């Protein structure tokens with residue numbers, strides 16, 4: 756079980772907005788000044804803060820972790836943060852134009868229930884977006900799959916399959932359910948986030964495997980930035 760209260764400091768320090776994911780949320784979510792937007796599992800609210808800054812929309816973020824919410828509240832943007840879980844959204848029917856989550860669905864116990872809740876709190880025509888890791892993404896991403904190959908099987912066990920996500924969406928009535936891919940190549944210059952285990956998958960492998968990966972990564976970094984690519988699967992549906 757990942758303790759997100761304990762991880763919140765590393766998240767605040769290392770976790771960054773993926774530019775392609777942000778663009779995707781803004782454009783396909785058709786977010787504007789008059790939109791009502793809910794982020795489920797907002798963590799430190801990197802995405803929600805970026806969306807509010809870009810559009811001036813009205814924004815709500817929920818997360819079970821008090822520590823994550825405390826960090827989210829430090830962001831200098833107007834948004835309402837409260838403790839909550841995906842499986843039971845404490846909001847009235849038809850309250851939002853966009854409900855989204857980034858890197859959260861694998862933590863949600865009642866996934867079908869979450870999509871039913873997202874459907875309920877969306878207005879007709881509103882959109883649900885789920886940003887997550889598909890099997891293809893987990894196998895191909897660098898540096899995790901290259902330096903910490905033990906994370907691959909551990910991740911495959913905890914992430915839902917693409918077909919399951921699409922089925923949960925369709926089963927509760929979302930139309931036009933589909934999946935896309937966002938990629939972001941970059942040069943990694945520091946091992947710090949990996950050394951500090953800022954990614955939850957590094958908590959799923961042995962100390963020995965983690966240490967071996969960090970050593971290899973640091974050896975390669977001595978010759979210059981390591982070519983990496985961050986990937987996300989992005990699922991969309993419309994009420």
Ligand SMILES: C[S@@+](CC[C@H](N)C(=O)[O-])C[C@H]1O[C@@H](n2cnc3c(N)ncnc32)[C@H](O)[C@@H]1O
Pocket residue numbers: 759770795796797798799800801802817818819820823839840841842856857858859862863864955
């Ligand atoms: C990997 S973090 C992602 C945080 C943020 N979305 C981001 O991209 O930076 C996962 C988050 O999901 C939250 N979480 C775990 N279980 C949840 C649930 N059942 N409902 C909503 N959020 C949950 C955790 O507290 C944590 O903040």
